[in-house]
Amino acid sequence: MADSWQPACDAYRRAIAASEVESKSDPENEPYRSKYRARELLREVRALLAPGAEEESGGGSQAAGEDEGRLLAARLAVIEFRLGVNHTETEEMSAGEEHLVKAVRLLERCRMAHDCVSIYVQGAGENNLGILWADRGEIIIAQTYLESAESLYCQYMKKIGKPPTDPDEHFTLEEQTLTEQERAKRFERVYTHTLYYLAQVYKHLKQDEKAAQYCHTTLQRQLEYDSYNPVEWAINAATLSQYYLGKQCYMEARHCLAASTVIFSKAGQILSPEAAKETDESEQERLDHLRQKKAEIARCWVKYCLNLLADARKKLEDNIGELDVDLQEELKAERKKQEDEKEKGRKKAVLFGSSDLYDSILAVEEKVHCSLPLDFKEAREVFLVGQNYINEAKEYFQLDGHVTDHIEVIQDHSALFKVLAFFEEDYERRCKMHKRRVDMLEPLCKELNPQYYLLICRQLQFELADTYYEMMDLKVAIGNKLDEMDSHTIKKINSLAQAAIKFYEMFLDSLRSPDKKFPEKLEEDVVRPALVAKFHIARLYGKLITADGKKQLENMQISLNCYAFLVNYCADHEEAIKSVETELELTKEMVALLPARMERLRIQLSSFS
Known part of the structure; x- marks a missing residue:
């Protein structure tokens, strides 16, 4: 050989x-x-x-x-x-x-x-x-x-x-x-x-x-x-962070994201879209690829901040969804005792890279907490980090060319405001946070064509309705603290209630057939939202404030009709009951009580005529 x-x-x-x-x-x-x-x-x-x-x-x-x-x-x-x-x-x-x-x-x-x-x-x-x-x-x-x-x-x-x-x-x-x-x-x-x-x-x-x-x-x-390829490595690390998020392992998730950010920075300079236009075609493609991956990593950071805030809310809310102050103090004391040991014990298992590299990773980690925020100050710090990454993601995922991604980023921004509002004790400031959500979601809802983006339109309509509902509840709570509600507060409450009704009805109308007929049997994925929309419309008509007795009677009748729809639908489709058990219980009570109230109002009105 x-x-x-x-x-x-x-x-x-x-x-x-x-x-x-x-x-x-x-x-x-x-x-x-x-x-x-x-x-x-x-x-x-x-x-x-x-x-x-x-x-x-x-x-x-x-x-x-x-x-x-x-x-x-x-x-x-x-x-x-x-x-x-x-x-x-x-x-x-x-x-x-x-x-x-x-x-x-x-x-x-x-x-x-x-x-x-x-x-x-x-x-x-x-x-x-x-x-x-x-x-x-x-x-x-x-x-x-x-x-x-x-x-x-x-x-x-x-x-x-x-x-x-x-x-x-x-x-x-x-x-x-x-x-x-x-x-x-x-x-x-x-x-x-x-x-x-x-x-x-x-x-x-x-x-x-x-x-x-x-x-x-x-x-x-x-x-x-x-x-490794820096871009590929960074994306894989950011993707891994989402697994740790699902397991509520925030220290590990943050470490993966910080490492992703540091390693991605080795991929080279990312030019602005304007500057990139002056380069040749292959270089433009490379730069566009880098901008996209940077935006994807930013979105993973947004999910981190959002999950951290949402899990904190779940832990801190009482049985009516408000902040449990006693539990808050208890958790703060408990965290102070455990934090040092936890940090030392878990970090050993998740370190990436050499000591030199880890210094850079640590610098990124220190910009955001990995423990659940327990008050407004801590929640706001997480919110601001998330909002910065929202802006970074929006630089690439713009409405023109990236419709679905852009809307998902905006929805995440709205969700950040929603969960931050939970930590805010001042109702007026909380209301302003929800107003920010309306301001970012409503223009999208108007701009999108339901023929091409039906599911997204439904999501936006329902979220807008819920947001207006929440704002109305806050205004009612503010008004109830006054000796007597002034005309401005009443007008605001009614305006918010009507806006919520409008978007719930837009959502329900989107379920109609081309001949405008409401389905006898709802698709499985819309049963709960559709029935909840009916339930909320019923409650909203009951909350409208008017001095006109006839108008009040009309509102009560619409309210009763919506409650009756929910009861009748669940009677005809028993499989729907499990999706609205709580709402159905309250609905049955209202169906029993409302006719008597309406009769009393009719008697009052006839005595005045």
């Missing part, structure tokens, strides 16, 4: 160059030209190594000397691996699988050897077969291959530990072999790749905790071995 060794090395190097470098310049009408050239070169190498090797399954392991046999098997396995990857890259999956399986078989008996293990884990198909089966949607088969690769890495590191030979070194002259450090780095990258794909597999299998654990480890290793 000595005579064929130099030509084999030369052909292998040309094949790698064709596949990894020259293929990037292939014309559109021949996208795989260089890949096909690489394939022919790899076949030449195989023929030089062992004529007739295509039919062999045990390869050179049967050769005269054990070491020589293992070496030949390793080299043939590298070629089979490269051919397998080549076929999968040219969308010939079955042929690709065939070559990868051959590579595995060639090394089955010597897979733990230092000059075979990396090929087996990476080249011999464990990773690549895992990916191939995952792409086919066969997740369990993919899991088997990837877990096998993980297991082999762990066994090898425990029993041998020596940095193994890299697959490409089998076709390198002696003076060009890698240093031990570079070998170790490459092998660790291969293992990181295995963990990355295992994270995806566990996510597919709904094993969320395991998926998050593997994702976290992958991100940490990518930093450790300097093997």
